[in-house]
Each structure stands twice: as structure tokens, then as C-alpha cells.
Amino acid sequence: MKQEKITRFIRTEDTDRKWYLVDAKDQVLGRMATEIARVIRGKNKPIFTPNTDTGDFVVVINAEKVKLTGKRENLKRYIRHKKPEFVIQTAVKGMLPKNRLGRQLIKKLKVYAGENHPHQAQKPETLNVSEK
Numbered sequence: 001m002k003q004e005k006i007t008r009f010i011r012t013e014d015t016d017r018k019w020y021l022v023d024a025k026d027q028v029l030g031r032m033a034t035e036i037a038r039v040i041r042g043k044n045k046p047i048f049t050p051n052t053d054t055g056d057f058v059v060v061i062n063a064e065k066v067k068l069t070g071k072r073e074n075l076k077r078y079i080r081h082k083k084p085e086f087v088i089q090t091a092v093k094g095m096l097p098k099n100r101l102g103r104q105l106i107k108k109l110k111v112y113a114g115e116n117h118p119h120q121a122q123k124p125e126t127l128n129v130s131e132k
Helices: 029-041 084-093 100-108
Strands: 019-023 057-061 109-111
Touching: 019 029, 029 057, 029 084, 029 100, 084 100, 084 109, 100 109
Parallel strands: 019 057, 057 109
Antiparallel strands: none
């Protein structure tokens, strides 16, 4: 007799959500955004399913102190908005899927310009996104 292999699909309700805290002070924008997008999407988990939301929440603090390399400050149009949160949010949003799932995932990113954030009750763990 042949043994059948069973593929198990993960549902959104079955996932265990965590909260992570990222300090953007002196972090390079692109490298930080890729790691944040990975965690929000759930690609760092063994139960990753491409069509399901299996990711975690990410809280970013000190968005105003993020580092832009090269000519990014002059080439990109960040000046118009005058919001340091917008820079990180746009970078991460560009790395997520461009569909209903992507619009659902970007809501799990919380960005704040300063040190303080209202998510202490969730007890976020520190996520290390420094260069390898």
C-alpha cells in the first residue's frame, strides 16, 4: 500500500500572532523595510502560505531618524508629505503584494516618529534588523 501525503493548509485563524518592535534610529531604510515586510508577510515562519495572512505585527519607532543612503533624499519625493512615518510605510508597502492581501497586510505596520508608542499592552519583542 502506498502512503498518502497530506498537504495541510494554514488558515488565518490558526496562526499565532506576535508583536515586534523595531528602532529605526540610524537604520538604512531599504534594508530595514525588507526585513519588516518579511515579518509582516510571515515568510520567517515555517507555516508560511503565500495566499494567507500568517505574519506578525510590527511597531516602528524613531521613524524621523531613519538613514537614507546615496541620493535617496533628493531623488524621492518625501518632502511633499512632511511625515517621517510616510517614508517607512511607503517603502514597506512597495514590498508587499499588490492585491487584497497586501492591503490587509499593511494594516499590521504601525509607524511612529518618536520614541513613544501606544502598544505597550501587546508586549512587543525587539526585532533586530541590523546589517548582517
